[in-house]
Amino acid sequence: MKNTLGLTFFPAFDWYLSPGHPERQERLLYTRDQLEEEGLFDCEEIKEYRPRLAEIHDLQRVHVGVPSIARLITPAHLTSAGGCLVAADAVMQKEVKRSFALVRPPGHHAMRVVHGIRGFCTINIETIMVEYLRTKYGINKVAVVDTDVHHGDGSQDVFYHDPNTLYISFHQDGRTLYPGTGFPDEAGSPGAWGTTINLPLLPTTGDEGLHRLFDGLIAPMLEDFQPDIIINSAGQDNHFSDPLANMQITAQGYARLADKLKADIAVLEGGYSVESALPYVNTGIILAMAGLDYSRVVEPDLSELRPQDVRCNQRVDELIKQSGEIYFNRAKMQKAMMDKCNGVWTRKKHIYYDEEGIREEQIETIRYCSCGGYFTLKTAAEGTRFGDQSAFIVCLPRQACKKCRDKAHDEALKEKKTQKWMYVLIQDIATGEIETV
Amino acid sequence: MLLGIDVGGTFTDAVIIADGKVFAQAKTATVHENVLQGILRALDMVLQGNDSQITRVVISSTIVTNALTEHQLDPVFLAVIAGPGMNVKNKFPVQPYEVSGYVDHRGKVTAQIDWSKHTDLLNTKGKGAAAVSGKFAVRDPKLELELAKCLRKNGYDPVFCASELNGELNFIRRTNSAYFAAATYKLFNEFAKDILQALTQRKINAPVYILKADGGTLPLNEAMRQPVEAVFTGPAASVLGIEALVAPVLPAISLDVGGTTTDIAFWENGHPLMAKHGAVIDGFPTAVRTFHMRSIGIGGDSQVIKQSDGTYRVGPQRIGKAVAVGGKEVTLSDALITCGLVHFGDEQAACEAVGKFGEARVEAEKIVGNAVQQIMGTIDSMLAEWAKQPVYTVEDVIKGTEFKPEVLVGVGGGAPGLIKALGEKMRLPVDIPTGGMVANAIGAALSRPTLSAALRADTTDGYYIIPESGRKEKLPSNFGRKKAEQVLKEYLQQKTAEWNLPDQDVELVAYEFFNTIHGYYDSGEIFNLRMQLKPGILHKLTVVDKELNIDGQEQTL
Numbered sequence: 001m002k003n004t005l006g007l008t009f010f011p012a013f014d015w016y017l018s019p020g021h022p023e024r025q026e027r028l029l030y031t032r033d034q035l036e037e038e039g040l041f042d043c044e045e046i047k048e049y050r051p052r053l054a055e056i057h058d059l060q061r062v063h064v065g066v067p068s069i070a071r072l073i074t075p076a077h078l079t080s081a082g083g084c085l086v087a088a089d090a091v092m093q094k095e096v097k098r099s100f101a102l103v104r105p106p107g108h109h110a111m112r113v114v115h116g117i118r119g120f121c122t123i124n125i126e127t128i129m130v131e132y133l134r135t136k137y138g139i140n141k142v143a144v145v146d147t148d149v150h151h152g153d154g155s156q157d158v159f160y161h162d163p164n165t166l167y168i169s170f171h172q173d174g175r176t177l178y179p180g181t182g183f184p185d186e187a188g189s190p191g192a193w194g195t196t197i198n199l200p201l202l203p204t205t206g207d208e209g210l211h212r213l214f215d216g217l218i219a220p221m222l223e224d225f226q227p228d229i230i231i232n233s234a235g236q237d238n239h240f241s242d243p244l245a246n247m248q249i250t251a252q253g254y255a256r257l258a259d260k261l262k263a264d265i266a267v268l269e270g271g272y273s274v275e276s277a278l279p280y281v282n283t284g285i286i287l288a289m290a291g292l293d294y295s296r297v298v299e300p301d302l303s304e305l306r307p308q309d310v311r312c313n314q315r316v317d318e319l320i321k322q323s324g325e326i327y328f329n330r331a332k333m334q335k336a337m338m339d340k341c342n343g344v345w346t347r348k349k350h351i352y353y354d355e356e357g358i359r360e361e362q363i364e365t366i367r368y369c370s371c372g373g374y375f376t377l378k379t380a381a382e383g384t385r386f387g388d389q390s391a392f393i394v395c396l397p398r399q400a401c402k403k404c405r406d407k408a409h410d411e412a413l414k415e416k417k418t419q420k421w422m423y424v425l426i427q428d429i430a431t432g433e434i435e436t437v
Numbered sequence: 438m439l440l441g442i443d444v445g446g447t448f449t450d451a452v453i454i455a456d457g458k459v460f461a462q463a464k465t466a467t468v469h470e471n472v473l474q475g476i477l478r479a480l481d482m483v484l485q486g487n488d489s490q491i492t493r494v495v496i497s498s499t500i501v502t503n504a505l506t507e508h509q510l511d512p513v514f515l516a517v518i519a520g521p522g523m524n525v526k527n528k529f530p531v532q533p534y535e536v537s538g539y540v541d542h543r544g545k546v547t548a549q550i551d552w553s554k555h556t557d558l559l560n561t562k563g564k565g566a567a568a569v570s571g572k573f574a575v576r577d578p579k580l581e582l583e584l585a586k587c588l589r590k591n592g593y594d595p596v597f598c599a600s601e602l603n604g605e606l607n608f609i610r611r612t613n614s615a616y617f618a619a620a621t622y623k624l625f626n627e628f629a630k631d632i633l634q635a636l637t638q639r640k641i642n643a644p645v646y647i648l649k650a651d652g653g654t655l656p657l658n659e660a661m662r663q664p665v666e667a668v669f670t671g672p673a674a675s676v677l678g679i680e681a682l683v684a685p686v687l688p689a690i691s692l693d694v695g696g697t698t699t700d701i702a703f704w705e706n707g708h709p710l711m712a713k714h715g716a717v718i719d720g721f722p723t724a725v726r727t728f729h730m731r732s733i734g735i736g737g738d739s740q741v742i743k744q745s746d747g748t749y750r751v752g753p754q755r756i757g758k759a760v761a762v763g764g765k766e767v768t769l770s771d772a773l774i775t776c777g778l779v780h781f782g783d784e785q786a787a788c789e790a791v792g793k794f795g796e797a798r799v800e801a802e803k804i805v806g807n808a809v810q811q812i813m814g815t816i817d818s819m820l821a822e823w824a825k826q827p828v829y830t831v832e833d834v835i836k837g838t839e840f841k842p843e844v845l846v847g848v849g850g851g852a853p854g855l856i857k858a859l860g861e862k863m864r865l866p867v868d869i870p871t872g873g874m875v876a877n878a879i880g881a882a883l884s885r886p887t888l889s890a891a892l893r894a895d896t897t898d899g900y901y902i903i904p905e906s907g908r909k910e911k912l913p914s915n916f917g918r919k920k921a922e923q924v925l926k927e928y929l930q931q932k933t934a935e936w937n938l939p940d941q942d943v944e945l946v947a948y949e950f951f952n953t954i955h956g957y958y959d960s961g962e963i964f965n966l967r968m969q970l971k972p973g974i975l976h977k978l979t980v981v982d983k984e985l986n987i988d989g990q991e992q993t994l
């Protein structure tokens with residue numbers, strides 16, 4: 001097949017979170033102008049696609065909304081998720097070699113359970129696409145490389161128990177930036193330990209440090225994992241001009257990364273330097289993914305670009321060593337942790353929804369089985385647009401056996417009888433059906 | 438009285454329209470090597486003493502199209518200010534001379550031209566035509582104009598500025614348009630002079646217009662400044678002809694079936710749909726606006742070939758007249774006659790000719806079936822292309838932009854039979870208006886001037902620009918949508934007056950508004966709008982009672 005890129009461009013010129021918000025109508029305006037002026041849509045290497053509306057069950061393969069996902073979203077969300085599905089179809093049906101869903105609203109801060117908007121996200125569009133790829137095309141092993149400056153805590157949450165998804169996120173150190181998570185020791189639950197790889201970089205890390213990390217660790221891990229498909233959560237807020245973060249990546253740095261990563265599908269995430277970065281970063285990524293010359297894509301104004309701090313490369317080298325050990329020794333660690341946890345693993349989470357001021361408490365429990373098991377989520381949230389709400393949720397993974405399914409149903413019925421929960425829900429991940437008990 | 442002339446691949450037609458009726462019409466063979474000669478013959482045939490009352494002349498000619506497809510182009514010096522971005526090598530018909538400097542997407546000059554890098558340009562005398570184009574020159578034409586000035590000083594003449602020819606984004610398309618304009622300038626100008634002289638000799642002093650690819654007319658002297666707009670006018674004339682004859686109000690697909698080709702267009706609310714992108718000329722995308730239409734190599738005179746597996750292939754070759762009218766080989770028309778879909782000429786001869794392939798009726802149906810299938814394939818890909826138009830708002834995603842045809846409209850000599858067969862297959866009613874034989878010339882005669890321009894205002898920077906005017910102006914106080922529309926409307930009205938065009942309604946065709954935040958403190962507003970003179974035809978035809986064959990034999994219906 002020719003080296004072609006399918007481009008699903010959806011700038012959502014009529015969607016915004018609030019006036020003046022970084023997620024406002026203007027965000028992709030200058031990118032649109034640049035792409036049109038460059039004439040990129042006329043390149044024979046680039047094929048343009050339009051988004052479609054995703055279906056509710058596409059969303060529910062990932063999310064359990066409280067009270068329901070349908071009541072939490074707007075048509076804009078169905079469109080950006082649908083844009084990802086169109087991008088996936090184009091690649092899987094071999095119409096193009098790669099795809100880029102240059103769409104908004106973004107999604108990587110949205111977790112499995114949704115009570116509202118956090119980190120500008122309501123639904124997690126990449127993870128929805130991954131589960132769609134599995135259901136529709138039987139894809140098994142997936143690698144997601146999250147190049148947004150913020151830790152993709154939502155994607156991490158969705159993939160945390162899934163050993164078939166290698167989720168790699170590099171980002172500005174959580175001690176200095178929202179959402180404050182994403183440290184190397186957050187590496188997955190026992191059955192999936194080492195398939196979540198967090199690489200927190202020091203502020204001011206630039207192209208040099210980033211490519212040092214890619215060549216030294218990310219590339220070897222991808223080589224080893226042998227995924228069926230590589231997905232790039234292509235956030236662009238590592239750019240030196242981004243107003244929300246403090247990194248020093250350039251358009252060339254991003255384009256070279258896209259060139260090396262050779263993602264099958266890229267999905268836009270953040271990136272809020274709407275005038276000085278996005279037009280150039282997107283042009284660079286598109287050219288690189290289409291196999292075209294991107295060497296001329298340089299921001300006209302490089303005056304804000306600073307050299308990276310001397311400690312940045314040291315941090316990179318530490319991560320290569322530390323996270324490399326986590327990843328490459330994961331089989332041994334998984335066994336040890338499983339032996340230790342005795343069939344049940346539990347964690348507590350406090351989740352804050354910055355956009356709406358919602359506080360959520362969660363207890364997540366996995367019950368292991370030779371099939372992989374199932375997990376439950378006890379959630380209570382204060383201050384949602386529906387008031388305070390609580391739910392007991394059972395999640396049935398694709399490969400859950402009959403025994404686990406029966407056990408999960410019994411557990412749901414038992415919880416229902418306690419009358420402690422406003423909602424008792426059972427999620428079937430393979431079909432996207434959510435049953436209210 | 439309105440005079441319309443259409444030069445087609447096979448025939449040159451002329452019509453005179455008066456009081457909403459076809460007053461006189463003529464049809465003659467096109468002289469490919471000398472387009473003008475054919476025009477003059479058609480003109481003399483149709484005039485016959487009506488000369489002094491002609492109030493307007495519109496010409497749709499193949500002169501520019503032929504020059505482009507046959508590569509009879511003048512050499513052009515192409516200089517571009519591409520700045521950072523995509524590599525523009527091989528994006529234009531000739532390798533460009535690249536000039537330093539850059540204007541960004543907000544219209545800010547981020548780098549001036551560094552003339553010390555271009556001493557070779559400054560020190561070499563130029564000659565002939567040149568085209569200049571700068572990225573985002575539609576946001577600020579300063580560098581492009583500076584470059585043009587330099588080239589003019591150095592001896593290039595004329596020098597075409599891309600952003601003046603087209604005010605929309607797409608640097609590559611604008612550049613190619615400017616290149617093709619420069620490359621066809623001389624040829625077109627000679628043609629224009631010959632036309633004017635010929636009309637003067639025939640005592641016609643009415644204003645002369647050239648038909649454009651978007652179905653609008655351009656005063657001849659303006660067309661000299663942008664000759665590339667006169668490319669692909671044949672299909673445009675055909676569409677206008679249909680508008681004059683029927684103007685389908687329901688969503689419709691029109692098919693103009695000629696001897697060699699069939700032109701297919703889409704209709705909504707009585708107007709043909711415009712393509713979202715400009716025409717592609719010789720493989721290069723341009724900014725020349727056209728209708729959303731396709732030509733397919735199937736017509737009444739199309740060759741019919743029986744293939745080894747017993748199936749047929751119709752077209753794309755044309756082999757001459759049908760057997761029914763004295764031809765030697767079977768054409769699509771003969772098959773249509775055999776099927777009883779159309780009646781003309783020696784029907785028995787047609788049946789016998791088709792009968793050589795096997796049982797005449799059975800074989801004829803297969804032949805027509807192949808033609809119908811090919812046309813449906815083209816229609817399907819046009820529908821798919823239309824459905825794939827990008828959508829940038831949630832509202833448009835929900836609304837959808839699908840086109841659902843409800844009726845087929847057929848014009849042209851080959852239309853009646855073929856459209857009936859197509860309608861049966863597509864389960865759509867068909868409409869075959871009379872008068873379709875010189876539809877193109879009628880379309881040309883009745884077409885209206887089109888003129889469009891864009892306005893962009895950016896309140897943060899405090900300017901507005903109408904790229905087609907090449908001017909960037911300070912924003913007047915209390916600027917808003919109303920004021921933006923007023924300014925652009927006034928510009929179009931001023932142009933209308935300059936070009937001596939009749940008064941016409943101005944309509945808004947695109948509008949975008951954004952609140953902007955720049956840095957932490959500045960907030961502003963961006964307006965992007967485009968307005969145009971309402972396109973279309975002057976009026977519909979009221980009566981069509983005669984059809985015409987070659988060389989003016991009239992045939993009463």
Ligand SMILES: [Zn+2]
Nearest residue numbers: 148149150270
């Ligand atoms: Zn981000």
Ligand SMILES: [Zn+2]
Nearest residue numbers: 369371401404
């Ligand atoms: Zn099990």
